[in-house]
Amino acid sequence: MTIAYLDCFSGISGNMMVGALLDAGMPLEYLEAELKKLALSSYKLIDKEVSKNGIRARYFNVDVNKWFQPARNFNDIRLIIEDSLLSDQVKKHSLAIFSRLAAAEAKVHGVAVDKIHFHEVGAIDSIVDIVGTAIGLEYLGIVEIYASALHVGSGYVKCSHGLMPVPAPATAELLTGIPFYAEGIKKELVTPTGAAIVAALAKGFGSPPAHFITRKVCYGSGSRDIDIPNVLRLYLGDKELRNNLGAAGETKIIETNIDDLNPQVYGYVMERLFAAGAHEVYLTSILMKKNRPGTKITVMAAAGKVSDIVQILLAETSTLGVRILGCETTHIDVSMLNIETEWGTVKVKVGKLNDKVMNIAPEFEDCKTIAVKHKIPLKTIHLQVLRSCGPMLDLMLK
């Protein structure tokens, strides 16, 4: 499981992020070919090696022919991404980042999200940076991102509105819930695009996650010449395998006991918690003080999701507080396979430990859909899908 840790000691921008991903091994030709899947033209990618205060880094930028760029609002950009032949994952990550950026701009300027403007010429620079980031993450197999606190810089930056304080208003909005600092450098070090990337994708902030082991250190160059190297440092790594049992993850348990909530509400709260990224949510019947029957809600989630989870519990239930417990998890590597059956494709979850197949699980929802459609018992579908796994099943039984 490849993990990225972004060391934003000199800030982060879209260009720095793509530069770091190129430095990490995404070939420029691959990026170019993938970006061609978008209905965009009249731009050129710039990719070169530079030295920033003695550190070799990859500088990435987009050269835009401004005469050929139409004005684009968020909806135009969403359609360009959705209508492309990019993978679902690249679309999902790109739209997640763009949505954060658009929401921040909308809030700052007091307009609806679909009315917001993007600052670069026809937004092409933002599209390339954001979609390029999603392409790089997929190419490098990065499944989790963590980031340090962000060094935002200080002073003022020239925008189409005139001079704006650093961090720029959209950046400040995007930094909600993210630790940041300024240390006297009078330049804009974190741009709205950079902030949107970490806001949308990072699972946690601060030090690298527990048991993170670096495999490679990469640098994406910024365009500033300042006293510190203007680079984004990207650590690519894995979570350490402990006792040969599997990868350890940083998970939190958030719990609360409730004895005065309308029981109709629990299902809705669970839905919201899952939508916010909870790995698991479950309810336990408990007997509380004054012999009152009550319910314990337990949520398991990545550390970076805790504040969203707590927010939902406090807003949607009658609780006045929650417990947050640290916990370590151990799990095997999980991948998804598409298995062809006589009824169509079924996704199958394969769990491996040190390349040994430990578990094969046909996706319940896929089996259920077929069972309902073809009026065949669910267990028959399940067995048939397992049989179609053929050699994979043999590997497990060995």
Ligand SMILES: O=C([S-])c1cc(C(=O)S)c[n+]([C@@H]2O[C@H](COP(=O)(O)O)[C@@H](O)[C@H]2O)c1
């Ligand atoms: O021109 C406008 S409207 C503008 C507004 C803001 C806000 O924060 S609101 C910020 N900016 C600046 O544009 C550049 C480009 O940022 P990217 O994220 O697209 O690289 C940056 O300097 C922002 O501070 C412009």
Ligand code: NI
């Ligand atoms: Ni703006």
